[in-house]
Amino acid sequence: MEIVEDWSARRNDVIAAARALAATWPARPFDNHNGITGPSAVALAYFLRRLAPTTVFEVGVWRGFSTWLIEQAVPQAKLFCLDPIFTVWPLLDPAKFGTTYKSPRADYHADDFSCIGLQVTPDRRDRLVVLFDDHQNKVIRLDQARRAGVKHLLFDDDVPYAADHETFAQMHLGNRLPPWFAQVVRRYERFPPLWQAVERNGRSHQALDLPDLPELAPFKAERDKWSWLSYIELA
Numbered sequence: 001m002e003i004v005e006d007w008s009a010r011r012n013d014v015i016a017a018a019r020a021l022a023a024t025w026p027a028r029p030f031d032n033h034n035g036i037t038g039p040s041a042v043a044l045a046y047f048l049r050r051l052a053p054t055t056v057f058e059v060g061v062w063r064g065f066s067t068w069l070i071e072q073a074v075p076q077a078k079l080f081c082l083d084p085i086f087t088v089w090p091l092l093d094p095a096k097f098g099t100t101y102k103s104p105r106a107d108y109h110a111d112d113f114s115c116i117g118l119q120v121t122p123d124r125r126d127r128l129v130v131l132f133d134d135h136q137n138k139v140i141r142l143d144q145a146r147r148a149g150v151k152h153l154l155f156d157d158d159v160p161y162a163a164d165h166e167t168f169a170q171m172h173l174g175n176r177l178p179p180w181f182a183q184v185v186r187r188y189e190r191f192p193p194l195w196q197a198v199e200r201n202g203r204s205h206q207a208l209d210l211p212d213l214p215e216l217a218p219f220k221a222e223r224d225k226w227s228w229l230s231y232i233e234l235a
């Protein structure tokens with residue numbers, strides 16, 4: 001298993017992804033809170049542009065901002081959006097819940113990922129990406145995805161400190177990853193902060209330090225909302 005933490009060779013590709021997202025940023029459906037935004041929106045755009053999937057499963061949708069982000073990065077991809085919240089979406093008071101975004105190109109399901117019966121055939125493994133932003137224990141999600149034949153996985157909130165669910169970063173630090181992890185994972189890439197950021201545990205992490213381009217100012221303004229997006233490629 002390779003753990004990628006040096007991002008200097010990818011800096012130009014990250015800048016390209018950030019500039020492409022910046023071009024559509026003024027058309028965003030709303031300003032996201034409690035979800036992916038700012039530097040992590042750039043991280044998601046970078047990984048999706050690199051992987052270029054034709055199908056994306058989004059697990060944990062909330063108000064739909066990450067759905068919009070996926071559409072900006074891979075506009076041709078088919079989307080499947082999974083979240084139990086859809087059972088109550090129509091009942092939520094927009095004045096309290098806020099604006100939602102629904103994609104005309106997505107299929108929406110309230111079922112859990114583990115229950116949808118996904119089985120990816122070997123010829124389709126490189127065309128499919130699953131994004132987990134559902135705050136469920138990540139090792140369990142990884143195992144479910146592995147059994148379904150998924151190869152490319154993105155995980156938001158892979159935080160290295162105690163959270164509402166168990167993350168790879170915490171388990172790695174505490175030497176608690178299961179022995180099979182290193183056997184099934186080919187690459188584990190932790191996206192860095194774009195600019196020096198203050199993290200929730202008060203520490204700071206080596207940043208990529210993107211140039212101060214005017215179009216990137218909205219992402220820099222949200223630099224503390226970096227949310228530890230990780231990519232895992234399964235063998």
Ligand SMILES: C[S@@+](CC[C@H](N)C(=O)[O-])C[C@H]1O[C@@H](n2cnc3c(N)ncnc32)[C@H](O)[C@@H]1O
Pocket residue numbers: 032034035036037059060061062063064065066082083084085111112113133134135136
């Ligand atoms: C942090 S929010 C997602 C934010 C969203 N991706 C964004 O960027 O705006 C977490 C979401 O996970 C959802 N969730 C909880 N359990 C889930 C499950 N088993 N499957 C899918 N989603 C789940 C919650 O309903 C909530 O909407």
